[in-house]
Amino acid sequence: MKKRPPSACLPAVLMALSAAIALSQPLKEVPDYALKAGQLAPPLHADTVLKAPGDLHFLWSALRGRAIILDFWASWCPPCISGFAHVNALVKHYRGNGAVQFIAVGHENPAKISWFLKSHPINTWIVLDTSLIMFRSYTAFGIPHGVIIDRNGVVAAVLNPSEITTDIIDAVLKGRLPAVKPLPPEAYFNPETAAEYFKSVGREKPPAGNKSAP
Numbered sequence: 001m002k003k004r005p006p007s008a009c010l011p012a013v014l015m016a017l018s019a020a021i022a023l024s025q026p027l028k029e030v031p032d033y034a035l036k037a038g039q040l041a042p043p044l045h046a047d048t049v050l051k052a053p054g055d056l057h058f059l060w061s062a063l064r065g066r067a068i069i070l071d072f073w074a075s076w077c078p079p080c081i082s083g084f085a086h087v088n089a090l091v092k093h094y095r096g097n098g099a100v101q102f103i104a105v106g107h108e109n110p111a112k113i114s115w116f117l118k119s120h121p122i123n124t125w126i127v128l129d130t131s132l133i134m135f136r137s138y139t140a141f142g143i144p145h146g147v148i149i150d151r152n153g154v155v156a157a158v159l160n161p162s163e164i165t166t167d168i169i170d171a172v173l174k175g176r177l178p179a180v181k182p183l184p185p186e187a188y189f190n191p192e193t194a195a196e197y198f199k200s201v202g203r204e205k206p207p208a209g210n211k212s213a214p
Helices: 009-021 077-080 084-093 111-119 133-137 167-172 191-202
Strands: 047-053 068-071 098-108 125-128 145-149 155-159
Touching: 009 133, 047 111, 068 167, 077 084, 084 098, 084 111, 084 167, 111 125, 125 133, 133 191
Parallel strands: 068 098, 098 125
Antiparallel strands: 047 125, 068 145, 145 155
């Protein structure tokens, strides 16, 4: 007979089961409501600004004339974490270029993310959409999820952040829609089920003590 897991392990076991149920529902077709290139980008929103100039409220007027690269992510998403180095390299390449702004959009509580970033720095503006307003409007529950918005506030590309290149960004800066491979159906999830999981894990607090993020 298999031993039952110790009671201390039950939360982790239940969380893993919850994640498997919530995130095992990729859609079989790209939904009609999925954000697409050529559409006007939904408004930017942030419940908490962790890293950005001043008390920016993310009105379009604050970023007018810039190309915006949105990177939707979570601390519990291994592919998101492995992609930080790529995004940080792009940030370094465009450093000093006022025409490009990178924004990492998370959904977890500020205490947890502040703790996590001590071990996993992201060299972008960082905002937290704990109400999931942007995750819904940008159909971004299939993280990691990237959206590039051109200088006129129009969606130029929807893709995995790992596939963003300088050629793609430069094309957007020149006013062109770059040729990118569309996201497959499995990159989209049932928004209601996914939102329930995002809200659940988003409330978790960082561990006590000085333990660093894995």
